[in-house]
Amino acid sequence: MNNEDAVIENLRAILDIRWICEIGIGKLLFLGRFPTDIMTRVKALSLLSGGLDSILATELIRKQGIEVVCFNIKTPFGIPKKDGTSEADQAASQLGVTLKVASVGKDYLRMVRHPQFGYGRNMNPCIDCKIFMLKKARKTAKEIGADFIFTGEVLDERPKSQHFPALCTIEKESGLKGKLLRPLSARLLPETAAEKKGLVDRTKLGNIQGRSRKPQFQLAKDYGIKSYPSPAGGCLLTCEEYSKKLRDLFVNKKQVSMNDVDLLRVGRHFRIGANKIVVGRNEAENKVLVARKTKSEYYFELPDIVGPTTILQGPKTKKAIETAAKLTAFYSDAEAGEVKVNFGRGSLNKSMIVAVPEKTFAENLRVGNVMK
Ligand code: SF4
Numbered sequence: 255m256n257n258e259d260a261v262i263e264n265l266r267a268i269l270d271i272r273w274i275c276e277i278g279i280g281k282l283l284f285l286g287r288f289p290t291d292i293m294t295r296v297k298a299l300s301l302l303s304g305g306l307d308s309i310l311a312t313e314l315i316r317k318q319g320i321e322v323v324c325f326n327i328k329t330p331f332g333i334p335k336k337d338g339t340s341e342a343d344q345a346a347s348q349l350g351v352t353l354k355v356a357s358v359g360k361d362y363l364r365m366v367r368h369p370q371f372g373y374g375r376n377m378n379p380c381i382d383c384k385i386f387m388l389k390k391a392r393k394t395a396k397e398i399g400a401d402f403i404f405t406g407e408v409l410d411e412r413p414k415s416q417h418f419p420a421l422c423t424i425e426k427e428s429g430l431k432g433k434l435l436r437p438l439s440a441r442l443l444p445e446t447a448a449e450k451k452g453l454v455d456r457t458k459l460g461n462i463q464g465r466s467r468k469p470q471f472q473l474a475k476d477y478g479i480k481s482y483p484s485p486a487g488g489c490l491l492t493c494e495e496y497s498k499k500l501r502d503l504f505v506n507k508k509q510v511s512m513n514d515v516d517l518l519r520v521g522r523h524f525r526i527g528a529n530k531i532v533v534g535r536n537e538a539e540n541k542v543l544v545a546r547k548t549k550s551e552y553y554f555e556l557p558d559i560v561g562p563t564t565i566l567q568g569p570k571t572k573k574a575i576e577t578a579a580k581l582t583a584f585y586s587d588a589e590a591g592e593v594k595v596n597f598g599r600g601s602l603n604k605s606m607i608v609a610v611p612e613k614t615f616a617e618n619l620r621v622g623n624v625m626k
Pocket residue numbers: 329378379380381383384489490491492
């Protein structure tokens with residue numbers, strides 16, 4: 255081992271890469287070579303949604319020989335794939351990277367209900383959501399010893415949450431001012447701490463800006479990435495119909511539980527004053543409704559005709575019970591006339607006769623007036 259190798263060996267043994275970067279890469283380079291295994295020890299945490307931008311950002315950073323661990327937050331508003339996996343799961347397995355997943359609780363619901371920076375087109379509080387996720391990511395970055403955090407955000411891609419002031423707000427409010435790297439647009443944004451320290455080569459980062467996705471599609475082609483979801487397809491908060499149901503829930507219920515939110519995915523939703531009525535759309539939903547209803551809530555079914563299961567939330571007034579029974583009859587195979595509807599708490603031990611209502615009856619009560 256010559257003198258130069260001995261110096262490098264000692265550095266490998268005793269130095270942390272962050273310290274190396276602080277003393278300056280130049281001081282290592284004067285030795286005539288850069289120890290590549292030290293270089294690969296730079297570690298970064300990628301906020302991976304599973305969308306194309308976050309996939310490309312992850313690849314861009316990995317191409318620099320940086321070790322990337324991905325981080326995803328599972329919210330109650332995600333849209334799982336048919337096989338139960340998420341976009342992030344699929345992206346991570348396609349890239350062959352480690353994925354850490356964190357779930358959220360009521361604190362996330364509180365944020366969605368009262369976002370400091372408002373909503374996008376629907377009930378999507380994207381700025382607050384990013385801040386929320388990055389705060390969690392900071393904790394994970396610390397745990398795994400990541401040198402920096404990055405996201406797939408693209409300057410000006412989204413009108414509400416990705417213009418320059420919004421990116422600055424996200425950075426500041428998440429406690430990452432000057433430290434959050436956006437690899438796809440980095441050359442158009444102020445230099446971050448990781449770039450200044452030489453952990454990342456800024457010249458190899460992107461300068462993508464705007465709503466056109468052409469540069470991303472090209473980059474995906476260059477990287478051989480064939481599978482990625484359509485933009486903004488993975489969050490129910492961006493869906494108009496779902497947002498109407500969520501708004502209705504927030505307006506009408508003070509204490510909203512995860513169960514309330516989960517139920518918004520199931521069935522057709524109707525509102526009469528303090529009552530919410532949910533009618534199943536198929537057998538699977540009927541089963542979910544019975545399983546998810548609280549002990550005190552009534553459920554309704556037709557004993558003699560094929561039809562849905564319905565649950566009634568809120569005060570059990572005569573009007574509410576009758577409305578739930580009528581909606582059950584409307585969505586059954588009964589075409590007209592009077593039908594018997596059974597209902598009860600733990601079992602269907604009560605019954606009433608109702609007339610099958612007109613379509614307008616259901617239409618007028620449907621949350622968001624969506625008839626399907
Ligand atoms: S689309 Fe949904 S998950 Fe994504 S930032 Fe907006 S609110 Fe959060």
